[in-house]
Amino acid sequence: MNTDPAEVFRTRVARHAALADPARLHIVDLLTLGDLSPTELQAELGMPSNLLSHHLRTLESAGLTTRHRSEADKRRSYIKLAPGALEGLMPRAEHGVRRVLFVCTRNSARSQLAAALWSHVSDIPSTSAGTHPADRIAPGAVDVARRHGVALSDLPPRLLDQVAHDEDFVVTVCDNAHEEIPGLGGIHWSVPDPLRLNTADAFEGAFADIARRISDLAPRLHAA
Template sequence: MSTERIDLGMRVAKHAALADAARLRIVDLLTLGDLSPTELQAELGMASNLLSHHLRTLEDAQLVTRHRSEADRRRSYIRLAAGALDGLAPGAEYGTRRIVFVCTRNSARSQLAAALWQQVSEIPSASAGTHPADRIARGAIDVASRHGLNLPDAAPRRLDQVLGEGDFIVTVCDNAHEELTGLGGVHWSVPDPVRLGTSEAFERAYEDISRRIDDFVPRLTAA
C-alpha cells in the first residue's frame, strides 16, 4: 500500500472519529490543555462508560493519548496526541516549477492572483490571457493599491507567450477555462469585476482570489 493511501486512511479514521459532537468537543477542550477523565466528565456532563467509549475511539484514531499522573498513579490525564490534527486538511497534491494564472483579458483577476501568490509562496508565478487587453484595468490597480499589493507595470500578455514546460495553470475566468479545456490544472470560477466596473466588484474578486490562494498554497510544492 502506498504512503498516499495510508495517509488517506488515517485521515478517514480521524474524520470519522471527529464526526461525533461529543468527541469533537473533547478534542476542542484538549487543544487548551490536558484533562483527567473525571474533569472531562464534569465538563461534558457525561456518564463514565460513555466517556470511556469516546476516549477509546479517539485513541484508536491516534487523536489522543493518556498518561499517569506523577502525583497520584491512580489518576490519568488525557492529552491531544502529537500531530493529532495534522492531515485533516488536504495535503500537498501537486508539484510544479511555476504557477500561471489565466483569465481572458489578463487585466484584472489573473494579475491580482499572480501578485498575491508572490506574497505567500516561494514558487514563482506569472499571469496571462487568452485574449489580452491593452492594459491592466484601473479597478484592479486601485484594489491592489488599497491592499498594499504591487501589480507589475507591464502590458497584459498572451498565454502562448508565457506558458512553459512544467507550468501549472490556474484559470480564474470561466471563459478562459472553457476555451482551454484539456490543458489541465485547476479552475477558480471568479466573477469578472471588469464587467461591473465598481470598486465593490473588484474588492469581491480580490477577497475571493486571496482566500483561494491561502487555501491552495499548502497543496502545491516546488518541483
C-alpha cells in the same frame, strides 16, 4: 459566524457525516483544488448523474459546497467549496510545481491580482497571461491592489501562448478562458469578472475570493 458551541458541534457532525461517504470525500478532494461543473465531476468520477446529484445535495446541505451559474454558458453551473468548509482538515502539500500560471481572458484583472497575491504567500514563481489580452491592466485592479498593499506586475497583459510553459501549474480564474481552452489542464477557479460591474465593490469581491483561494492552495503545492 455562529459561535454557539452546540450549533458548531452539530455543524461539525453534519460535515463529518457528509465526508464519511467515499464518493463525497472524493468530490471534496477534487474541489479543494478548483471549481468543477457537474458534468466535469461526472466524467472524473464515472458516476451516474442521478447519484452525483444526490451526493452534491448532501454536500450542499452540510454547508460544504455552493453552486453558481457560469458567466459564460448560463446552462452550466460550477460547484465550489464553501468558505471555511474544511478549516483544520485541508490536505498537506502534495503537488510539486516549478511555476504557477494564472490565466483569464484579458489578463487585465483577476489573473494579474492572483499572480501578485501568490508572490506574497509562496516562494514558487508565478506569472499570468490571457487568451485575448487587453491593452492595459484594468484601473479597478490597480486600485484594489493599492488599497491592500499588493504590488502588481510591471508587465502589460500578455498572450497565453507567449507565456505558457509545458511544466506550468495552470490556474484559470475566468470561466471564459476555462471553457475556451478545455485541454489547458491544471485547475479552475470560477471567479466572477469584476469588470462586468466595474465597481470598487466588484473588485473587492474578486480580490477577497482570489486571496482566500490562494491561501487554500499554497499549502498544497511545493517547489519541484
